[in-house]
Each structure stands twice: as structure tokens, then as C-alpha cells.
Amino acid sequence: MSFVQSSQEGSILTLTLNRPEALNALNAQVLADIDRALDAVDLASVRCVLFTGAGEKAFAAGADIAAMADMTPEEAAAFSRRGNAVFRRIETLPCPTIAAVNGYALGGGCELAMACDIRLCAENAVFGQPEVTLGITPGFGGTQRLMRLVGMGRAKELIYSARNVKAPEALSMGLVNGVYPAEELLPAAKKLAERIARNAPLAVRACKAAMSEGVDLPMDEAIDAEVRAFSGCFDTQDQKRGMQAFLNKQKNIEFQNN
Numbered sequence: 001m002s003f004v005q006s007s008q009e010g011s012i013l014t015l016t017l018n019r020p021e022a023l024n025a026l027n028a029q030v031l032a033d034i035d036r037a038l039d040a041v042d043l044a045s046v047r048c049v050l051f052t053g054a055g056e057k058a059f060a061a062g063a064d065i066a067a068m069a070d071m072t073p074e075e076a077a078a079f080s081r082r083g084n085a086v087f088r089r090i091e092t093l094p095c096p097t098i099a100a101v102n103g104y105a106l107g108g109g110c111e112l113a114m115a116c117d118i119r120l121c122a123e124n125a126v127f128g129q130p131e132v133t134l135g136i137t138p139g140f141g142g143t144q145r146l147m148r149l150v151g152m153g154r155a156k157e158l159i160y161s162a163r164n165v166k167a168p169e170a171l172s173m174g175l176v177n178g179v180y181p182a183e184e185l186l187p188a189a190k191k192l193a194e195r196i197a198r199n200a201p202l203a204v205r206a207c208k209a210a211m212s213e214g215v216d217l218p219m220d221e222a223i224d225a226e227v228r229a230f231s232g233c234f235d236t237q238d239q240k241r242g243m244q245a246f247l248n249k250q251k252n253i254e255f256q257n258n
């Protein structure tokens, strides 16, 4: 039995954390199942990946506290490395990723959402890094990604205080891009994924690569990353299709992934 349900419709892959009895808490098997689900798809055929959680309460309520309770420092280091490796794999997937956050996204759940390119959430979503209430730090990237997303001051406040943030505040601080009634969240996430999927996929991937590469570089080097991304597109048929279609006043062209 897998704790991750995988379904591909056209070029959109949806991975659903499926351990609702534990609010989709992330244990070693859930992490392995995310990896396996990604291994099982032909990523060249995927133009957007959606992550969400099964059940109505949680995206993921964090790393599994029962599984961590008796860990030694060495075991904790291995667990943190493992979670970070899986989330880094998600962050560096070549195509865009969207987290559809349908409830609690605490600890590792917030960290999973932050490893995605875009976060949309339901009105009942709650974000937070409650680790210091458990005597630990965030372990799957929270100390690093939260400050990059919402700024150092806000990230420090949230991590030191372990204060939870509801959907409207998450929206106002830029942690999420949109808030929807629960039943409209997945349709909205799919609509965004479909919109992304209609665009030239190699160009979209090149945009992601340029932004990911450039974000931590000095501007002159970052601009080089953009020049490489931009010029690389001129080696593709999709660039020719896209520009000829514009010049011929042709609408709704289909890009071909080449």
C-alpha cells in the first residue's frame, strides 16, 4: 500500500499524500512513496505537478512525531537529510509544481508546500513551523525556505514563536498566491496547471531553471543564466511555432515539447 496516490491526466501529474488518519504526517514510508511516485512517471510527459493531501483536514501536519520521538541525533540527521533530499528533488523538478494546500500545512507539511513553485490554499488552511514547541528545529528546509519566501524578519518571528498563520495572513505575506473555498481549491489548482501546460513546455522549464539558478547569484551572473535560458529556446521548434503563429495571427497553437 502506498501513502502517495498518483494520477496523470494529460500532462498534469497529481500526487496526493494519502495518510489521512495521521493528517498525512510524513514518515519514512511517505517520503519513500513520494520518491517512488516520481520515479514511476515519465517526467518528459509532465508539464506541471500538483501536490495535495487526502481528507478534508490536512495537506500534511508535519513530520511524523511518533516516528521521531526516540531518534538518536544520528538517526535524526539521516531523517532530516532524507526529507531534505526528497523536497529538494521536488524543488528541482524540471517542470513547475503547485501545492494545493487543503488544510493544515505544519512543520514538514509547510516545508513540502514551500518546496513547490506555487502555493494555493483552501480557506481552512493553516501554515506554521511549530517545531520549537517540540524541542526541535524545522528539519525539512523550513529554516531556509521560509525566509526566502516571506523575508527574514517574518520567518524568524514565525519560527521562534511557532505561531500558526491562517489563509488570509498567508496570502498577505506572500506565502500563498491564492485562497479558495475548499471545494474550489483543486479545480483552481488544475486550471492554473492547465494554463501553464498550454504554454511552450521547454520555455516554461527554461524559465524555472533560470529563476532557480539566478535566485542566489549576484545579478550579473544571474543575468547570464537568463541569457542561456533565452538563447537555448531558439534551438527549439516551439520557438519557431510560437513566433510564426503570432506573425500569422494564428491562435491556440499546440506546442510540441521540442
Ligand code: CAA
Pocket (backbone or CB within 6 Å): 021, 022, 023, 025, 026, 061, 062, 063, 064, 065, 066, 083, 104, 106, 107, 108, 109, 111, 130, 131, 134, 137, 138, 139, 140, 141, 142
Ligand atoms: N505526527 C504524527 N501524528 C500526527 C501528526 C504528526 N505530525 N499530526 C497529527 N497526527 C495524528 C494525531 O496523533 C492523531 O492520531 P490518533 O488519532 O491516532 O491520536 C491524528 O493525526 C489526528 O490528529 P489530532 O487528533 O491531533 O487532530 P486535531 O484536529 O485535534 O489537531 C493538529 C490537528 C493541530 C494539526 C494537531 O494534530 C497537531 O498539532 N499536529 C502536530 C503538528 C506539528 O507539530 N507538526 C510539526 C511536526 S515536527 C516536523 O515537521 C519537523 C520537521 O520539520 C521535519
